Amino acid sequence: MMNKLKFYRDKRLSCYEIKQGQYHLPAAKCHCHNELSIGIIENGTSMVSCQGIKFVVEHNHLVVFPPQVMHQCTPQNLKSWKFKMLYIDKKWLQSVFTNHKETTVSVVVKKLTTMNINKVKSFFSFLESEASPLEKETRLIMTLAALLSFTDSALVHNVEVNxxxxxRLLREYIEKHYLENITLDEMTAFMGMTKYYLIRLFNKNYAMTPHAYLMQLRLNYAKMMLKKGKDIAYVAHESGFYDQSHFSNSFKQFCGVTPLWYQKLI
Structure with a gap:
């Protein structure tokens, strides 16, 4: 059984990316994405953990994760596991929907009817077609407006409420300084708490350590740089990794493919 992982990106329209996987094990650790993530489960079953809640997604489920929401997906049987994800640029989304902040604070899990799942699959296929950027972007906006209206299906209505x-201030501090060599000493000085309590409290709220979150931000930054065609060694250095091997291994754990393959696939 060979893992199958494909990426699609229209160079004429950089606001979205599609990832399709079959027999592929997603990131084993808790992780997050800079983009709005919309996924459909085409086959199989997976346990998903998010904000302290565990739930099962299966065939014909739609899932929506807002940007930078920590989550973890664990397929129960890789032989039957098949999914497709649509990642949508956060800045583009904010420019299109004036109420973007209000419409994406919810983690959505919804079981779709056969008719509706086929509509979503058709939408994904259309985004991978040779249609014009105008036609694609128009349909993307109209479809997103419908998908983001599933407030009655929200699993977590406000991901920051608890x-x-x-x-939260420490998270914002890390987001401002993640490309710098910040230390625990600097974090504790900023927060006014012990190192142990800082790590324990961050992990309790976000299901990962401050260092793990910093690495997520660096990997998302690296992904953005790779999309722009930047040299891999340059991306590794600019993203804060101590060598290219460390960067390649970390990126593969996060994205499922090496940086080189990612650039080739998109």
Whole structure:
């Protein structure tokens, strides 16, 4: 059984990317994406953990994760596992939907009818077609407006509502300085708490350590740079990795393919 993983990106329209996987094990650790993530389960079953809640997704389920929401997916049987993900650029989304902040604070899980899942599959296929950028972007906007209206299907209505206010400040601090060599000493000085309590509280709220979150931000940044065709060694250095091998291994765990293959696939 060979893992099958494909990426699609229209160079004329850089606001979205499609990832399709079969027999592929997603990131084993808790992770997040800079983009709005919309997925459909075409076959199989997976356990998903998000914000302290565990749930099962299966054939014909639609899932929506807002940008930078930590989650983990664990397929129960790789032989039957097949999915497709649509990643949508956060800045583009904010420019299109003035109420973007309000419409994407929910993690959505919805079982679709056969008719509706076929409509979503058709939508994904259309985005991979040779249609004009105008036609694609128009349909993308109209379809997203419908998909993001599933508030009655929200699993978590506000992903930040139960987050400790102090630890949210630390997350914002990391997001401002993740490309720098920040240390635990600097974080504790900023937060005014011990190293142990800082790590423990961050992990309790976000299901990962501050270092793990910093690495997620660096990998998402690297992904953006690779899309622009930047040299892999340059991307590794600019993203804060100590060598190209470390970067390649970390990127493969995060994205499912090496940086070189990712650039080839898109």
């Amino acid at each position: 987050i400790n206010a102090d630890i």
